[in-house]
Amino acid sequence: MTATVTPPPTIPPVQKRAQGGLRGFWNAQPVVRLRREGAMPPLAAFLVFFVVYVIINPELLTRFQLQTASNLVVPLAFAALAQLLIVLVGGIDISIGAIMSLSNVVFATAMVSLPVPLAILAGLATGLVCGLFNGFLVAFGKLPAIAVTLASAFIIGSISREVMDRPGGGITEQFYLATSGELFPYMPVSLFWLILAAVGLWLLLQRTALGRHIYGVGSNVESVRAAGLNARGAQLAAFALSGVVAALGAIMLAGSTLTGDPRSGDPYLLNSIAAVALAGASFAGGKGSILGTILAACTLGLVGNLLFFAGINSYWQYVIAALIVISVVGIPVISRQISTAVRGIKA
Template structure:
């Protein structure tokens, strides 16, 4: 049996397979591999250049939303406002593109998303309010602001921006996947190789231990919400690029599916465990599910039912297992 080289061990901090298993990423990797094989058998045209680019542009915004949701789950929360943050960043960016250079328009969109994340984070971390309640309320606030800025799809997205975000980097390599890979690597380095990342994981595992070590648990929670909103805003900008428009409802489909992707990725909803690669591949599975259902002759709206069942299963199975285990243990004693 071979072992990882010293260079790989230094980079990962442990053997890759061991780390993936510990983070719950093995199951979503295998699920995606099986799902992709079935999809290609049913629809071989997925491997053509046009279909790959189209599929990537569907999957990538969901992957960004899943990564944003994962960061919140790592600190033991759930963000119901992710869809509204995505919509707000999307319309702010699209509106800014009508009168600003692309870099400034991107900063405007990211800044709008960051403001939402800080709003949520301050109430959760320093107001000691439940994340699910705060983000449920803020979803209505952010959504209303989005519709105030833009009451119908529009904006100034250019063809050049589309090509830079949603075209092809090289043949058969959608550029949106390149942007996703870049952000994923940077996010992995931040979470795994910095003190802030360790604090984010630590807060989810045991906030008492983080506080006992003299670390700022509240600051880590606030940083998690801020980081999540930036990642989600980048997804909103890529979504605007792929659709060539801003839309005040563009983020609505990503609330449930981002939670389902994190659940499918094997992350713990009590915090402290989750995989970036697992979240991305789970998002890819869910993102392509609608297309698979279509080619199978099934209404694609069933993908939302499946996403809901995934969330219920992830929550229910451990609870049922605990009941069964307790019952069996009681009978034996």
């Protein structure tokens, strides 16, 4: 009788280690995530303009210049993050600037008679109420976000001028140091607060059910509803959170300028939309990067400062910034079209 020999179990081959060099870096998980979220173009744009800026104005790397640049860019970054939250659910918020203005003057007015923590809560509550107002009309009234926020921009802007008809308020030197001073050498306090808020927002969007619902509503609201998820609640939460983030930017702005201004948020509306576009977010919803949005805001800030030092008229600064946004957003699209056409010819 012939003995049956059982072959040894097949041992799967050892997986090859990730290739090193440029290809290994390009395929690394963090880089893949940035590419998927569309954050690579704003990262590249930021690095290019940062190098150009340092070459033209090396004083940017001094402690004072870094602090000044951070104080200018941080409010825009908060406004862009607030806009990103609305874009993620497939909308656009025309009232971001007005919300910042109202939160700014409410906070500055509250600082006259209230302790600092209560004044901060008053400013944040203002942004929250504005966001809930917009979100309720969009989520439950089923009205277009752009129409709702356009109307609320006029309403909120008018309230801002009723609260404070001219720049003023009770911002103290101590609050300036706490929001716009220097944490330690070469580390502006404003940048620290921005990083802290960005990390918290990233964890909320990437590690919680609410964040997944916000992305899901923007990607396909009908699928979210079919899955039994609360699409309206996610939309309302996105608008409410956006209002709070915008209010944070308004408070940081008040701290850096030492005053409240009923028109302080006006410059941030178009720039927030431009930053989100430059970050590669989809205005159809469901796609957007927090890191890319912050880098895009920093890039726009660098461009504005660079053109200012070059002596270029402020009106042309908006034109050049718009062309940069179009270029950064359009180049990947054109590249994909060319690549598709070339593959079609080869086939």
